[in-house]
Amino acid sequence: MIIINRPASISMDDDFLPEEKRGVYKAIYSRRDVRAHFLPKEIPDDVLFRILDAAHHAPSVGFSQPWNFIIIRDKGIKARVKELFMQEFERSSSMIEDEQRKKKYLSLKLEGIMEAPVNICVTYDPNRFGPFIIGKSSIPETGLYSVCCAIQNLWLAARAEGIGVGWVSILSNDKLKEVLRIPEGIVPIAYLCLGYVTHFESIPDLERAGWLSRLPLEDVLYFEQWGNK
Structure with missing residues (x-):
């Protein structure tokens, strides 16, 4: 248990x-x-499970909870x-x-x-509690969006615990499924690297590297209808 x-x-x-608001x-x-900046320090099980419990309390369409979390510590599997990453x-x-x-x-x-001491693959089960899920009949993708909500919960909880998270999206899902023995019908959504770090950067890596910059909020806001500034 x-x-x-x-x-x-x-x-x-x-x-x-007020202090709770500031924390959020x-x-x-x-x-x-x-x-980068990962330390060779193990994440205690109670901390890891607390982070995963926060992920498990994310909102989900029709309360379907369509996620699973594969915890990976084995160096051979990581290698x-x-x-796969290098290929992609x-x-x-x-x-x-x-x-x-x-x-x-x-x-x-x-x-x-x-x-990273811990890797986690977050998956999506489109058939959990199916075939009918409240809220999915018009927009089936809401199940996948639910998993993304769980990932964001995990990310924020990890940050509160002083643990860094990196999402590795340069991977072939088909090959990843083979390595992790993920059954047919289950979809890998995120491959995450977790660990304590020396520090958290004040500016996102890609912004610091000059790859892209954060858009001003007003550039992504419309009012009432698309295009209305």
Whole structure:
């Protein structure tokens, strides 16, 4: 039996205390996609399960809870996943025509598979409690979106615990399913690297590297209908 030690201060009261509000916003604004700075320090089981319990309490369409979490610590399995990453990294670099852009891309640190003490694959089961799920009949993708909500919960809870998370999306899902023995019908959504880190960067890696910058909020806002600024 897994024992979940949730923070004792959690209250179900409607109002957040000022320090609680600050904690929520601090986790959101200081969360980073971590690819480096991992420490060789194990994540205690009680901390890991607390983070996963937060993920498991994410909202889901029709309360379907369509996620599973594969915890990976084995170095041999990590090495096989790292090989998959390298294959896709090289393939994706061939899509960049501009040589300077390609050189910058190849210089980026985009994963921490071997360095992170724990890897987690988050999967989606589209048939859990199926075939009819409230809310999926018009937009079937809401099941997948639910898994993304669980990933965000995991990410924010990890940040609150001082643990970095990196999402490795440069992978072949078909090959990943073979390595992790994921059955037919189950879809890998995220391959995550978790671990304590030396520090969290103040600016996201890709922004610091000059790859892209964060858009101003007003650039992504419309009012009432598309296009209305």
